[in-house]
Amino acid sequence: MWWAFPGLHLLRRRQLAQRLPTGPLRDFYACPPPQRSNALTDTTFAVLDFETTGLDPRHDHIISLGYVEIRQLAVRLDSAWHSLVATPRVLPENTTVVHKLTDDTVARGRHLEPVVAELLGKLSGKVLIAHQARIELGFLQRICNELYDAPLILPWLDTQELAQRHLRRQQLPMEKRTLRLFNLRARFGLPDYTAHNALYDAIGTAELFLALVFELNPRLDGRLGDLKPRWS
Structure with missing residues (x-):
């Protein structure tokens, strides 16, 4: 849903x-999210990526996560956080090839519950950003329902959707591979990195988000509502 009815989500x-007992999710809800009238320069964004055993949150597992914040429209590397997550499932061969993570490596990871508790603390009061964000959101919703018997309700943005909006505005062709993270970074002149x-x-x-914000508003004087965040 677009941010057209924020009052429903806030309620x-x-x-x-x-209703929730004392714990990480209750603490998360005690901190109000940013308002759509906030200047982008005054909004803190939480950028998240999961590596998983597959794309189905009903059956697959998170094996690692990466997190970094954007404050005052700058990537804050001092906020960077990475964690391996232990999983009872034997990793599929394609997962090992793609992510370069083995069963032994993942077995040394942390248990899921304390990782999620720490993540919720970091997400409090921020707007979530991810590329193909429905993947991260799907896993977060399943996990919050399993651990806390409650949904996760927060504002979020998807860099793939922002890129689609920009390409559509420029009347540029869009193919599935065009919208992959590394291809979009190349389109916007961002350097190669280890995917x-x-x-x-x-x-x-x-970095892609900041490039897209600049393309959509070169003066960087926009408001959060201009980006049309969704709510989970």
Whole structure:
């Protein structure tokens, strides 16, 4: 849903904050999200990337995550965070090839619950950004329902959708491969980087977001609502 009815989401967040027991998700809801009237320069964005065993949140598992913040429209590398996540599932061969993570490596990762608790603390009061964000959101929703018996309600932006909006405005062709993260970075003159590492992908997504914001508003004087965030 577009940010047309933020009051409904804010009401639901307040209800959950009152109903939930003390814990990470209740603390998350106690911190209000940014308002659509916020200047982009005054908004903190949380850029997230998951590496997973597959794309189906009902059956697959997170094996690593990367996180970095954007504040005052700049990537803040001092906020960068990477964590491996232990999973009981044997990694599919294609996962090992793509992400360069083995069963032994993932077995040394942290348990999911404390990782999610830390992540929720980082997401509080921010707008989530991801590339193909529905993947991250799908896993987050399943996990929050499993751990806390409640949904995750937060504003989010998808760099793939922002890129589609820009390309459509410029009447430029759009193919599926055109919208991949590394291809979009090349289109906007951003340097190559090591793909399929969760932290590098998060930083790469953050840089792409800033390039897209500049293309959509070169004066960088826009408001959060101009980007039409969605709510999960």
